[in-house]
Amino acid sequence: MKFTQPLPTVTDHVRRFCISCQTETVTMIGSTPPYTWSCSRCNTVCDRVLSFGMNTILSKSSDDTLWHESVAVFVFNDDRKILCFERTEYPIGKLTIPAGHAENDKSLEASALMELEEEVGIADVALSLIDSEPLHESCGWGIDDHLWHVYRTSVPSSTTVVLNDEGVNPMWLTAEEILLRNPVFGLEHFTRKHLDLFH
Ligand SMILES: [Zn+2]
Ligand SMILES: [Zn+2]
Numbered sequence: 472m473k474f475t476q477p478l479p480t481v482t483d484h485v486r487r488f489c490i491s492c493q494t495e496t497v498t499m500i501g502s503t504p505p506y507t508w509s510c511s512r513c514n515t516v517c518d519r520v521l522s523f524g525m526n527t528i529l530s531k532s533s534d535d536t537l538w539h540e541s542v543a544v545f546v547f548n549d550d551r552k553i554l555c556f557e558r559t560e561y562p563i564g565k566l567t568i569p570a571g572h573a574e575n576d577k578s579l580e581a582s583a584l585m586e587l588e589e590e591v592g593i594a595d596v597a598l599s600l601i602d603s604e605p606l607h608e609s610c611g612w613g614i615d616d617h618l619w620h621v622y623r624t625s626v627p628s629s630t631t632v633v634l635n636d637e638g639v640n641p642m643w644l645t646a647e648e649i650l651l652r653n654p655v656f657g658l659e660h661f662t663r664k665h666l667d668l669f670h
Pocket of ligand 2: 539572609610611612614617
């Protein structure tokens with residue numbers, strides 16, 4: 472996503488721009504996920520909206536491309552299986568692992584720990600960084616490029632998993648099983664890249 476206007480001033484509320492005409496003329500349709508967005512200027516209806524003013528780390532490169540930074544955690548159990556679930560938000564239904572945007576006022580590791588606790592209810596674990604790589608991958612907030620920071624951790628197989636409203640159907644899968652189950656782009660990329668490490 473290229474955005475040629477100056478980045479909007481951060482306010483105390485999220486500012487939303489049409490993904491097509493990049494004007495602040497969108498309204499949300501529906502009150503529960505999955506949301507769609509409608510533009511009163513160009514009549515585009517879309518499942519994504521360009522959003523500013525959140526705590527997410529956002530930058531703009533010299534060619535006006537917008538970037539988010541994101542974190543993800545591969546959680547292994549005693550059987551060397553990885554904790555996954557299905558998304559209820561964009562991209563809906565795809566398999567994912569605990570992941571989300573990195574936040575301005577936290578370290579990357581603290582952002583990863585926060586996602587882990589929020590999305591699957593796992594806390595008090597040690598993370599180790601296994602990769603950092605930029606990927607061309609879109610998110611529901613209208614950005615098409617993300618710098619990913621990928622961590623791993625281990626938990627006992629008896630660990631209780633508690634999903635929040637961003638996910639359903641928690642499951643423990645081998646790396647090979649992940650690749651057969653419609654993973655989000657980043658999960659597929661990092662699983663293939665680290666197959667040797669994940670055995
Ligand atoms: Zn528009
Ligand atoms: Zn994003």
